[in-house]
Structures are given as structure tokens and as C-alpha cells.
Amino acid sequence: MPIILLADSGSTKTEWCLLRPDQTPLTLRTDGINPYFQATDQIIATLHNQLLPGLNGVAPNEVFFYGTGCNSPTSNTKMAQAIQSALPHTQFIDVQSDMLGAARGAAGGQPAVVCILGTGANAATYDGKGLTSPSYSLGFWLGDEGSGGNLGKRLVTAFLHNQLPHTLAEDFSHQYAIDRLTVLDHAYNQPYPNRYFAQFTRFLSAHRNDPFVQQLLQQSFTEFLTLYVKRLPQPDKYPVHVVGSIGFYFEEEVKRVMTAQHLTPGQFLQTPMLGLVQYHSAT
Numbered sequence: 001m002p003i004i005l006l007a008d009s010g011s012t013k014t015e016w017c018l019l020r021p022d023q024t025p026l027t028l029r030t031d032g033i034n035p036y037f038q039a040t041d042q043i044i045a046t047l048h049n050q051l052l053p054g055l056n057g058v059a060p061n062e063v064f065f066y067g068t069g070c071n072s073p074t075s076n077t078k079m080a081q082a083i084q085s086a087l088p089h090t091q092f093i094d095v096q097s098d099m100l101g102a103a104r105g106a107a108g109g110q111p112a113v114v115c116i117l118g119t120g121a122n123a124a125t126y127d128g129k130g131l132t133s134p135s136y137s138l139g140f141w142l143g144d145e146g147s148g149g150n151l152g153k154r155l156v157t158a159f160l161h162n163q164l165p166h167t168l169a170e171d172f173s174h175q176y177a178i179d180r181l182t183v184l185d186h187a188y189n190q191p192y193p194n195r196y197f198a199q200f201t202r203f204l205s206a207h208r209n210d211p212f213v214q215q216l217l218q219q220s221f222t223e224f225l226t227l228y229v230k231r232l233p234q235p236d237k238y239p240v241h242v243v244g245s246i247g248f249y250f251e252e253e254v255k256r257v258m259t260a261q262h263l264t265p266g267q268f269l270q271t272p273m274l275g276l277v278q279y280h281s282a283t
Contacts, residue, residue, distance in 0.1 A: 001019075001021045001281075002060075002061035002062050003018070003019065003020050003021075003058065003059070003060045003061050003062070004018075004019040004060060004061070004062045004063075004064065004280055005017070005018050005019075005055075005060035005062070005063045005064070005087075005090075006018075006019065006063075006064050006066075006273065006276050006277065006280060007063070007064070007065040007066060007067065008066050008067075008098065008101050008105070008271060008272055008273050008276065009032055009033045009034075009065065009066065009067035009068060009070075009098060010032050010067075010068050010098060010116075010118045010119055010120065010244070011032045011034060011068055011118070011119040011120050011149075011192065011194050011195060011198075012031075012032045012118070012119045012148075012195050012198065013029055013030070013031065013032050014029065014030045014031065014032055014033050014067070015027065015028075015029055015271055015273050016028040016029070016030065016051060016054075017273055017276070017277055018055065018058060018060065019277065019280070019281065020058070025277060026054075026055075027273070028051060028054040028055070030046055030047070030050035030051050031046055031050060032068070032119070032195070033046060033067060033079070034067065034068050034069035035067070035069050035070060035075040035076070035078040035079040035082070036068075036069030036072075036075050037069065037191075040078055040081060040082050040085075043078075043079065043082040044082045044085050044086055047082065047083065047085075047086035047087075048086055051086065052086060059087060059089040059090065060087065060090055061090065061091055061092065062090065062091065062092040062093075062094075063083055063087065063090050063092070063093045063094070064094050064096070064276075064280060065079060065080075065083060065093070065094070065095045065096070066096050066097065066098050066100060066101025066102075066104075066272075066276070067079065067095070067096075067097070067098050067101075068097075068098045068120060070095050070096060070097050070098065071097045071099075076095040076096075077095075079095045080093045080095045083095075097131075098116060098122075099114070099116060099122050099124050099131060100126075100130065100131055101272055101276060102114050102115075102116050102241075102243035102244075102272050103124065103126035103131060103241075104272070104275065104276055104279045105243065105269065105271075105272020105273065105274070105275030105276045105279065106241035106242075106243050106266070106267050106269055106272055106275055107126055107128070107241055107266075107275075108128075108275060108278065108279060109128045109129070109279075110128050111125075111126060111127050111128050111238055112125075112126050112238045112239050112240070112241050112266060113125055113126070113229060113232060113235050113238050113239070113240045113241070113263075113266075114126050114240075114241045114242075114243065115224075115228070115229060115240060115241065115242045115243070115244075115247065116242075116243055116244050116247075117146050117147060117148075117224070117242055117243075117244040117245075117246040117247035117250075117254070118147065118148060118243075118244030118245050118246055118247075119147060119148045119149055119194050119195060119198045119244075119245075119246075120144050120147045120148075120149060120194060121144045121145060121146045121147035121150065121224055121228070121246075122228070123224075123228040123229045123232065124232070125232050125233060125235075125238070132233075133232050133233050144194070145220055145223040145224040145227055145228075146220050146221050146223065146224025146225075146228075146246070146254075147194070147198070147224075147246060148194075148197070148198030148201045148245065148246045149193070149194035149195070149197045149198045150197075150220055151197075151198075151200075151201050151204060151216070151217070151220055151246065152196075152197030152198050152199065152200035152201055152204075153197045154216055154219075154220060155172075155200050155201075155203065155204060155216065156178070156183055156197060156200060158212075158216070159172050159173075159178075160180055160183065164212065165210070165212050168207060168210055168212055168213070171203075171207065172203060175203060176200070176203075201246060201249075204216070204217065205249055205250070208250075208253070214253070217250060217253045218253065218256075218257060221250075221253060221254050221257040222257050222260075222261075225257060225258065225261050225263065226261070229261075229263065230261060230263075235263060236262055236263055236264065238264070238266075239264050239265070239266030239267075240258060240263050240264060240265060240266050241266035241267045241268075241269070242254060242265075242266070242267070242268045242269070243269045243270075243271070243272050244269075244270070245270055247268055247269075248268055248269065248270035249270075251268040254268070255268075
């Protein structure tokens with residue numbers, strides 16, 4: 001078996017797993033990498049500064065990178081070139097979308113509907129080999145309903161419009177020292193606004209039993225399933241697997257909306273890495 005390096009990259013973090021014969025898998029984490037938004041030199045810097053020290057000089061023979069923003073020849077080539085620059089002795093590099101990584105990690109070789117609910121959101125039909133009907137999100141500003149970025153944006157907007165119930169607004173203002181100008185700066189001037197807004201989902205989780213929060217979660221998850229999952233061919237024919245931190249931590253709320261939409265909940269995984277390890281170990 002060759003030395004294999006796997007990567008599952010979202011907008012916030014990238015999980016890496018180094019597979020070596022007869023050794024325990026080595027798991028590492030770096031910042032999220034998105035070749036659609038990041039320049040090649042930025043990606044290479046992340047790999048050099050955050051990944052290579054953890055590899056301790058081990059050179060993988062093969063790299064399988066599944067990432068957000070990796071859904072076009074241009075982005076995939078950029079990502080592959082950055083990996084090759086950081087790992088010049090690697091003989092084989094395969095860059096695919098995070099959606100395919102989620103599908104392989106959650107469903108293995110079985111047909112399913114697979115969703116990503118993390119900092120961003122997406123959904124697709126998977127036939128056990130590849131994606132057959134992707135339903136690509138429009139991204140943070142135009143879509144990503146159900147995602148951490150979208151949930152946080154809804155919460156912060158409600159706070160700034162004085163729409164939060166009094167007790168909830170007090171708790172929020174005590175926990176976060178933000179105002180309109182701070183939010184606008186992060187939204188329009190700072191990089192990665194989706195990461196900024198996604199951080200506020202911790203507040204939603206801590207106040208998940210509040211009626212306002214319950215309504216916010218239900219609305220966002222209903223829009224996600226309506227816009228992305230229900231529009232797929234025969235979405236009620238297969239189990240609907242969910243991968244990502246938002247789906248994992250809000251599993252109860254997502255399942256409730258799925259049931260109302262006559263969908264069959266499948267696995268809820270915080271990360272697809274364990275399934276990807278099994279998938280690539282068997283191929």
C-alpha cells in the first residue's frame with residue numbers, strides 16, 4: 001500500500017489524514033483552503049506553514065484532496081499545482097469537490113442523497129460512484145441556506161434590527177461586543193465573511209430551546225431542503241446523509257424538518273474522514 005494523504009477541506013478548516021502501511025493514521029488540521037478565492041501563493045503558504053511541520057518529513061506517494069471551491073478545471077488545477085509545489089515528491093494528486101468527498105465518506109459505494117451543512121451548504125445525488133445531480137449553492141451572499149454562515153448572518157441581522165427577544169438580545173450583547181460598523185467591516189472589507197458569521201452558531205446552539213432560535217433554525221433548514229434537496233431527482237428514494245458541523249450539532253432540528261418534508265434521514269457526520277479512510281483503504 002502506498003503512503004496516502006487524504007484531505008477534507010471546508011471554508012473554515014481542512015482535516016488531513018496520512019495513511020501509512022502498518023501504522024496508525026496521522027490526523028492533522030490546517031486552515032480551510034478554497035482555490036476559488038485564494039491565490040496559489042496563499043495556498044502554498046498554508047501548506048508549508050501548517051501542514052508540512054505535522055508530516056515530519058514524510059512524503060506521501062498519493063494525495064486525494066476533497067475541497068470546497070474544487071468544482072472546476074481551473075480551481076482543481078490550481079489546487080493540484082499548490083500541492084505539488086509543497087510536496088514535490090508526490091507522484092499522484094487527485095483534486096475533487098468536497099461534495100464528492102462527503103458522498104464517498106458518508107455513503108461509500110451506496111446510492112444516496114448527500115448534503116453538506118457546515119460553514120457553507122450543498123447537496124447532490126450520488127450513485128455509489130460519482131455525483132449524478134449536484135445542486136450547487138449560490139455561495140454565501142446569494143445562498144448557502146442552512147449553513148453556519150447563513151444561520152449566523154440571520155442571527156446578527158436580527159440583533160442589529162432589534163428583532164431579538166429582550167432576554168436573547170441581552171445575552172447576545174454580553175457575549176459579543178459588536179455593533180453595526182464592526183459587522184459591516186467584517187461583511188464587506190475583511191476576508192472570509194462566511195467564517196465570521198458562522199462563529200455565531202455557537203450562540204444558537206447554546207440557546208437552541210428558545211422559540212425565536214427554533215423558528216430561525218427551522219426556517220433556514222426548510223429553505224435548504226426546499227431549494228437544494230427537494231429539487232434533486234427522486235430525493236425521497238434514498239437516505240439523506242448530512243456531513244458537516246452544523247448538521248452534526250443540529251441533527252435533531254434538521255431531522256425534524258426532513259421528516260416534515262417526507263425525506264428519510266441517513267447518517268449525520270461531523271466529518272467524512274473516517275469514511276474516506278475506509279473508502280481509499282479498500283480501493
